[in-house]
Amino acid sequence: MDNQWNDAAAQQAIEDYGHAGEDLALRTYTTRLLGKVPQLVLHGGGNTSVKTRVTDLLGDEYDVLCVKGSGWDMAFIEPPGLPAVKMEPLLKARALDALSDEAMVALQRSSLIDPGSPNPSVETLLHAFLPHKFVDHTHSTAILALVDQESSRELIDKVFGARMGFVPYIPPGFELAKAAADVFDENPQVEGLILDKHGIFTFGDTARQAYDRMIAAINEAEAYIAENGKPPFTPRTDLPANPASALQIAPVLRGAVAEALGEGCYNRFVCDFRTSPAILDFINGADLEDYALRGVTTPDLTIHVKNWPVILPPCPADDVEAWAEEARKAVQRYTEMYRAYFETNNARDDIERTILDPMPRMAIVPGLGIFGFGRTAKTASISGDVAEVWSANVADAEAIGKFYPLPAEELFKLEYWSLEQAKLKSRKVLPLTGQVALVTGGAGGIGAATAKLFATTGAHVVVADLDGDAAAKVAKSIGNQSIGVACDVTDAQSVRAAFDAAVEAFGGVDIVISNAGAAFQGEIGTLDDAVLRTSFELNFFAHQSVAQNAVRIFKMQQTGGVLLFNTSKQAINPGANFGAYGVPKAATLFLSRQYALEYGKIGVRSSAVNADRIRSGLLDDSMIASRSKARGVSEKEYMSGNLLKQEVTADHVAKAFLDLAMAERTTAGVLTVDGGNIEAALR
Incomplete structure (x- = not known):
């Protein structure tokens, strides 16, 4: 050194x-x-x-x-x-x-x-x-x-x-x-x-x-x-020739380690994946289940990663579904072993302790790498760092002798140290801690406000927008280790890439706000067919593409999920010369209900937000001036032309998305955010 x-x-x-x-x-x-x-x-x-x-x-x-x-x-x-x-x-x-x-x-x-x-x-x-x-x-x-x-x-x-x-x-x-x-x-x-x-x-x-x-x-x-030193590990010989990638299995693992709190409720974790030649030597050893389960190299690591990892079977790229079932069983066995470990060691004295969640903080997949888990991206990264250094440390110890850490009862004392237990009682967790939200159109007015609010409430946010630089700028401004990605929602491959970026960064997705859209005008009877088709691509089919990718991830995680659509008041109360915008939005409203109908059985909640007159890319200053002039009112009167006589902002729409995301027993709903518009009210 x-x-x-x-x-x-x-x-x-x-x-x-x-x-x-x-x-x-x-x-x-x-x-x-x-x-x-x-x-x-x-x-x-x-x-x-x-x-x-x-x-x-x-x-x-x-x-x-x-x-x-x-x-x-x-x-x-x-x-x-x-x-x-x-x-x-x-x-x-x-x-x-x-x-x-x-x-x-x-x-x-x-x-x-x-x-x-x-x-x-x-x-x-x-x-x-x-x-x-x-x-x-x-x-x-x-x-x-x-x-x-x-x-x-x-x-x-x-x-x-x-x-x-x-x-x-x-x-x-x-x-x-x-x-x-x-x-x-x-x-x-x-x-x-x-x-x-x-x-x-x-x-x-x-x-x-x-x-x-x-x-x-x-x-x-x-x-x-x-x-x-000598070579510390004897390589195993039964690894698949074509192993699955971390991208293929991270959502499965993330779902497997989510702690069930009740029907449909979970403490979710973020993933951090590590691999390298040194890590592969460690995890591909024939005696992995011996040396990797002896304990951590120094007691303070128990605070970050508990005392041992969960060891999963190797995963062939062409058999992920069967592997997923085995992975879930392995995590279940881990939690049972952890509870037994707690009960055995807790019974050694009369000290009152509160059991920690039993979920692993390290998962080893031979042939692939190590996954670290944490309730936030930061703590997941810490788990990944610890896992990487721990594996190298065990390798060095095995190279010169035999890795011989402290016994479980000694490690337990520090994991359940009274000073650490005291910290647990004062620790505050935000409502969306551990969850990942993806927002399309995330650099626009409503999208950016929504991304900010979700990040403030604890979620890690993937800000997806056609303008990748603008998305990255929003992600940086909202913090919480959010990321920005370029995404053309009318391009299926681009949408898939945005969801892949979410999996690579955090392991999966829990909440998807399908928000991107644009207004198209023209009298419906004389409208150029190309305009209507273009509007449908952006204002309907893009939502379908986003929703399909969301459900794909939700199915892998098996912890439900939230799917929210921005449908606009045009879906309920069409305006003259806005048919090219309103018709696909109406279809998107019913798309949200179809997803609620078909995927409620796996815990997916799907609803829509119906907003009106929000200053954003859809309703810019020039359009506000034009619409207010056409109606013979001031711009202020036009923007507050509702029952409450108050302007509705992007922040109000963001709050509606958040309320729906947290409404655990609400699906197939439509939440109106327009200050009161009887013509757009649902019957």
């Missing part, structure tokens, strides 16, 4: 963070160096600290420990992510015989210089009990390959000799901090501590010394693995 220290960059950090002091500036710099390497730190893992002096708001000066705070990513940390904790009470704590995790957190928070700071790391006391100015901690995969062995102590001594202390496994917290400090006291000449089944600490008088020692130790571990 390359040493990334750079004198010029370190000096720049001092200049950038000079307001925080040189100690904290350099601490921030080397924390980022460590945090940006996934083989060292993954999503909240690892921590660093520096002992220095600061002045509080009253002008009193204290010796403090600036240590990584909860919620900060080491790769992007800023000085506020290293809250200052008074050293004196931390050091006094070492004399205690015991200290619960809750009391430890309270002690650390009560000792903060700034009470508004994030919670200091759970390993704050370990940093405090070591005398060095700078302390670094990572979960290096190379180190884990050494400590995830049955004879880890002997192997660490062989690789590092007396330069590293060895700390037997103890869960993070007060007891670990005391044990690590005791190991250091036995040999104060060590350059670091290796924590069994956990990771590595290095320390020094300067930021560079602590960092250099970290990289040097990791390089020694990597060199040992390279020099002594």
